[in-house]
Amino acid sequence: MSKTLLDIKNLHAEIEEEGKAILKGLNLTVKAGEVHAIMGPNGAGKSTLASVVSGKDGYEVTDGTVEMDGADILELDPDERAKEGLFLAFQYPVEIPGVSNINFLRTALNEIKEYRQEEPISAKDFMAMVREKSALVDLDAKLASRSVNEGFSGGEKKRNEIFQMAMLEPKVAILDETDSGLDIDALRIVAAGVNKLKNENNAVILITHYQRLLDYIVPDFVHVLADGQIVKTGDKSLALELEEKGYDWLN
Amino acid sequence: MSDKLNNFIKNLDVSAAKFQQMAAERLGNLDFPTTKDEYWKYTRLGKLTKLELSKSADPDRLNLTKHIISNDYLVVVNGFIREDLSQYSKLDFEIDFLGSDRMSEEAYFDKGLNKKDVFSSMNSAFFEKVISIKIGASKINEGPLQIIYVSKGDHIISNTRLYIESGKSSQSEIIQTFIEKESTNSFTNHVTEVYVSENAHLRINKAQLEDDTNSLITTEQIHQEKNSVFKINTVTLSGALVRNNINIAVAGQNCETHMNGAIVTKNNETIDNHTFVDHRVSNCVSHENYKYVLGGKSTGVFNGRVVVQKDAQVINAYQKNDNILLSDFAKINSKPELEIYADDVKCSHGSTTGQLDEDAIFYLQTRGIAEDNAKKLLVRAFVGEVIESFENEHFEKYINTQLELIHGWKN
Ligand SMILES: Nc1ncnc2c1ncn2[C@@H]1O[C@H](COP(=O)(O)OP(=O)(O)OP(=O)(O)O)[C@@H](O)[C@H]1O
Ligand SMILES: [Mg+2]
Numbered sequence: 001m002s003k004t005l006l007d008i009k010n011l012h013a014e015i016e017e018e019g020k021a022i023l024k025g026l027n028l029t030v031k032a033g034e035v036h037a038i039m040g041p042n043g044a045g046k047s048t049l050a051s052v053v054s055g056k057d058g059y060e061v062t063d064g065t066v067e068m069d070g071a072d073i074l075e076l077d078p079d080e081r082a083k084e085g086l087f088l089a090f091q092y093p094v095e096i097p098g099v100s101n102i103n104f105l106r107t108a109l110n111e112i113k114e115y116r117q118e119e120p121i122s123a124k125d126f127m128a129m130v131r132e133k134s135a136l137v138d139l140d141a142k143l144a145s146r147s148v149n150e151g152f153s154g155g156e157k158k159r160n161e162i163f164q165m166a167m168l169e170p171k172v173a174i175l176d177e178t179d180s181g182l183d184i185d186a187l188r189i190v191a192a193g194v195n196k197l198k199n200e201n202n203a204v205i206l207i208t209h210y211q212r213l214l215d216y217i218v219p220d221f222v223h224v225l226a227d228g229q230i231v232k233t234g235d236k237s238l239a240l241e242l243e244e245k246g247y248d249w250l251n
Numbered sequence: 252m253s254d255k256l257n258n259f260i261k262n263l264d265v266s267a268a269k270f271q272q273m274a275a276e277r278l279g280n281l282d283f284p285t286t287k288d289e290y291w292k293y294t295r296l297g298k299l300t301k302l303e304l305s306k307s308a309d310p311d312r313l314n315l316t317k318h319i320i321s322n323d324y325l326v327v328v329n330g331f332i333r334e335d336l337s338q339y340s341k342l343d344f345e346i347d348f349l350g351s352d353r354m355s356e357e358a359y360f361d362k363g364l365n366k367k368d369v370f371s372s373m374n375s376a377f378f379e380k381v382i383s384i385k386i387g388a389s390k391i392n393e394g395p396l397q398i399i400y401v402s403k404g405d406h407i408i409s410n411t412r413l414y415i416e417s418g419k420s421s422q423s424e425i426i427q428t429f430i431e432k433e434s435t436n437s438f439t440n441h442v443t444e445v446y447v448s449e450n451a452h453l454r455i456n457k458a459q460l461e462d463d464t465n466s467l468i469t470t471e472q473i474h475q476e477k478n479s480v481f482k483i484n485t486v487t488l489s490g491a492l493v494r495n496n497i498n499i500a501v502a503g504q505n506c507e508t509h510m511n512g513a514i515v516t517k518n519n520e521t522i523d524n525h526t527f528v529d530h531r532v533s534n535c536v537s538h539e540n541y542k543y544v545l546g547g548k549s550t551g552v553f554n555g556r557v558v559v560q561k562d563a564q565v566i567n568a569y570q571k572n573d574n575i576l577l578s579d580f581a582k583i584n585s586k587p588e589l590e591i592y593a594d595d596v597k598c599s600h601g602s603t604t605g606q607l608d609e610d611a612i613f614y615l616q617t618r619g620i621a622e623d624n625a626k627k628l629l630v631r632a633f634v635g636e637v638i639e640s641f642e643n644e645h646f647e648k649y650i651n652t653q654l655e656l657i658h659g660w661k662n
Contacts, residue, residue: 086617090614094610094611096608096611096629098629098631099631104615104620147632148614164618
């Protein structure tokens with residue numbers, strides 16, 4: 001049996017400032033080699049789940065556990081979680097003027113390698129890797145060297161997220177609405193990229209509103225997240241059913 | 252003379268030269284400014300003026316290798332020019348070390364300085380020798396000339412004086428590095444005078460890396476003739492009190508003036524930049540961009556004065572001062588001072604102060620970069636605009652190295 005990469009048990013989390021509960025006892029188990037899709041109405045807590053799992057400030061976990069590869073990650077800083085193999089593709093990627101995309105990726109990659117006690121990557125190997133991985137998502141090489149997301153179109157930002165995922169080769173990748181904002185061709189390219197990165201040792205969690213993405217990246221499980229919980233889990237046919245009927249029938 | 256000032260200079264002797272005697276006499280009628288003084292409102296001199304300081308010609312050999320970033324360099328230790336440590340050819344720059352008698356014969360020497368200013372008057376009274384640099388007409392210098400000012404020892408006062416005349420249609424760069432070697436509680440009082448002739452291009456890159464118990468006050472008096480381009484970049488990475496007074500008189504038409512500053516602090520530093528561009532004639536452009544990154548309990552002061560005189564039409568003057576406060580205890584006082592007496596003028600100024608973008612820090616962290624390093628990347632990006640304006644790779648690399656040494660930044 002393949003090993004569990006991400007194990008979320010009874011997760012409760014609230015917004016620190018307001019004390020407003022968003023996640024209310026969420027369970028999710030993701031094993032190596034699997035693709036999970038999470039769907040659900042606006043405001044259900046999907047992005048909050050991604051934020052809490054990746055360690056963003058401003059949320060308090062009031063109950064439950066999150067384990068990666070068998071180890072508790074809730075006490076780790078966001079960068080340590082990344083070094084352990086977690087990746088988050090943002091629903092709204094942040095623009096960072098003045099920080100070059102590839103410079104920061106090289107810093108990131110080498111910091112991760114140092115953490116894992118591996119040798120740093122040479123400039124030459126790094127550039128070769130940039131070329132290979134940017135081709136994977138058809139990201140213009142010029143964009144790769146510009147400031148992070150600055151002045152990128154919506155679709156370019158999403159491609160840049162997957163380019164970064166390709167560079168960092170995470171064990172568990174959470175893609176938060178990577179499909180929204182992509183045109184049909186770009187969607188196909190990005191999906192193909194994700195499929196190429198996918199293997200029996202890693203896992204992908206797709207947060208999406210649209211069944212269409214799941215035609216390209218076929219999920220093993222489809223979950224419905226509503227009001228801070230997973231309220232239903234099925235196979236890919238559930239996505240089709242949701243597309244047809246919406247979420248109301250679940251209550 | 253006030254007791255305070257008298258006490259401050261009591262260990263210094265005035266030379267017999269008439270110029271210096273007169274300056275000392277003038278000093279007798281002056282006093283240190285206080286916070287009641289408009290241009291010293293935010294910067295207290297109390298700590299500095301209480302120091303008991305003296306002169307010291309240090310004879311030691313010094314290893315300055317890591318600070319040398321040009322083929323031609325002059326070394327000044329505690330205000331004394333050290334020819335034995337310097338290396339230069341006279342082919343590119345005409346370099347002389349002159350006393351005040353000889354300097355007084357120069358048409359532009361000491362002319363622009365405010366005779367009521369206590370620090371430049373003190374400098375005039377007590378400097379050892381003037382470094383005089385002349386750049387011949389039409390001379391295009393590929394490499395810069397570097398001047399390394401070293402503070403060495405404790406409770407030392409240095410009065411350093413630099414005079415630059417860039418000839419018609421010449422192009423040059425001067426680098427000034429202010430550093431310390433096992434020095435504490437010392438003070439450097441520096442004056443630079445610059446005459447930029449018609450059609451000349453001159454760039455000054457300054458790095459100020461004093462000890463955090465040392466202070467540095469510079470007065471820079473610049474005169475620009477028509478069609479000239481003058482650029483001055485100031486980087487301050489440490490020091491107890493660092494005050495730069497840049498005064499630029501734009502006296503000819505079609506001039507360009509650029510002033511950039513990058514200030515990075517982490518302890519108790521007070522870094523104060525007062526700039527003044529005096530647009531006396533028409534058809535000129537001035538650009539100013541100062542960025543402060545203030546940590547610890549440090550204080551930043553920025554005062555950008557721009558005057559456009561009555562008949563100086565078609566002037567574009569831009570001024571920007573952006574600040575990041577890295578701690579709750581750091582503070583910045585930023586003030587633009589625009590005085591416009593002409594009507595066909597485009598002036599803009601803007602000042603922002605904020606913290607680092609939390610979302611950007613988190614984004615970088617999710618890629619595996621530790622919080623501290625993420626912050627450094629963002630801060631580095633913030634001052635990047637200024638670093639780009641150095642137009643000198645070696646200077647840029649030097650600053651990056653110093654940022655790593657002094658502030659632990661990685662590139
Ligand atoms: N930092 C915050 N401060 C205040 N409220 C927040 C914060 N983060 C999330 N919320 C609230 O938590 C709820 C869940 O938001 P979340 O972004 O997780 O929803 P979502 O399922 O991703 O929705 P969508 O499909 O629209 O992206 C919303 O009501 C949102 O307003
Ligand atoms: Mg969302």
